[in-house]
Amino acid sequence: MPKNEDALTALMTLLRDDIEACNRVIMARMDSPVALIPQLAAHLIAAGGKRLRPLLAMAAARLCGYDPAGGRHVVLAACVEFIHTATLLHDDVVDESALRRGQASANALFGNQASVLVGDFLFARAFQLMIADGSLPVMAILSGATATIAEGEVLQLMTQNDIATTEAQYLEVIHGKTAALFAAAARLGAVVANRPAAEEEALDAFGRNLGVAFQLVDDALDYSADQAVLGKTVGDDFREGKISLPVLVAIARADEAELAFWRRTLEEGEQTADDFAEAQRLITCHGALAETFSRARDYGAAALAALEPFADSAEKRAMAAVVDYCIERAR
Structure with missing residues (x-):
């Protein structure tokens, strides 16, 4: 096992009982008499995924001293996973993605209509779980995060x-x-444990900075990773004309000929079979990948700093180690 995977394994080992309970909630709530829903859901589960966001929610609750016998952290972690999975289903339709976690995406197998509608079903399940929990602060955090995710996708x-x-x-x-x-998942830990607002804010900052670091690394890997490691088609962002930090750095350092290349391939969408390799060359020669990984490490450091107010514990050490995992994965 690669060394950087050890951190995630340690966290999963620490939360083994919680993870099993969370999986039971997920399986029960994905059930439906409409056969296509559990079929598509089973495909998503079989495709794997590290469930990092629900892991953070459960770890943060334990970090804050929540009694796991209460079970709220498990149900809300499942809620977080439903929201995340719903956004993935919708994103793959928007992006016309063929792969998700190294497997054929749900839209590639079941079609766009089914993927969108099952995504809607999962959002509805998430909100049912929130209502069952009965906490207005929880509903405010998760409904706010859901709206913000949609705004981010539209802005993209x-x-x-x-x-x-x-x-x-x-x-x-x-x-x-x-x-x-990420921020909402971590913040929930302090909410279920009835901790002071300062601890809520600290965990929000931890999750938010970790989430930015995670996405920066994802955007860099789209130009540098092995497809089997990345779990999705390398170069998708380039082919879709998405603007990410590696591209922005390369554009900022480009000469006129290079600017013309980016204009043709990204703005006008005129791409040849060799253009992705040229994009990789330009991004590498201008140090854009190194710059992106450096920025990710800065956000990772901010995430670690947000954990400082919390007392030393196995959960704190595991959460800190996950920061390194998120930044160093697939490298």
């Missing part, structure tokens, strides 16, 4: 194919589409 659609996109706009996209759910 607006900046797609626009090489004049600013770094601030790009960061707004990833704060919305990725970091918001």
Whole structure:
């Protein structure tokens, strides 16, 4: 096992009982008399996924001293996973993705209509779980995160194919589409444990910074990773005209000929079979990958700093180690 996988394994071992309980909730709530829903859900479960966001919710609850016998952290972790999975189903339709976690995506197998509708079903299940929990602060956190995710995805659609996109706009996209759910998941831990607002804010900052770091690494890997490791088609962002930090750095350092290349391939969408390799070359020669990984490490450091107010514990050490995992994965 690669060393950077050890951190995630340690967290999963620490939370083994919680994970099993969370999986039971997920399986029970994915059931439906409409046969296609559990079929598509079973495909998603079989495709794997590390369930990092629900893991963070359960770890944060334990970090804050929540009694796991209460079970709220498990149900809310399942809620987080439903929201995340629903967004993945919708995103794959929008992006016309053929792969998800190294397997054929749900839309490739079942079609766009089924994927969108089952995504809607999972959102509805998430909100049923929130209502059953009965906490207005929980509902505010998760409903707010869900709206922010949608805003981030729409903003990404607006900046797609626009090489004049600013770094601030790009960061707004990833704060919305990725970091918001990381932040909400971590914050829930303090809420269920009835901890002070300062601890809620600290865990929110931990999750938010970790989420940005996670997405920065994802965006770098789209230009550098092995497809089998990444679990999705390498180069998808380029082919879809998405503007990410590696591209923005390369554009900022480009000469006129290189700018013309980015304009043709990303803005005008005129791409040849050799263009992705050229995009990789330009991103590498301008140090854009190194810059992106460096920024990810900065956000990772901010996530670690947010954990400082909490007393030393196995949960704190495991959560800190996951920061390194998120930044160093697939490297």
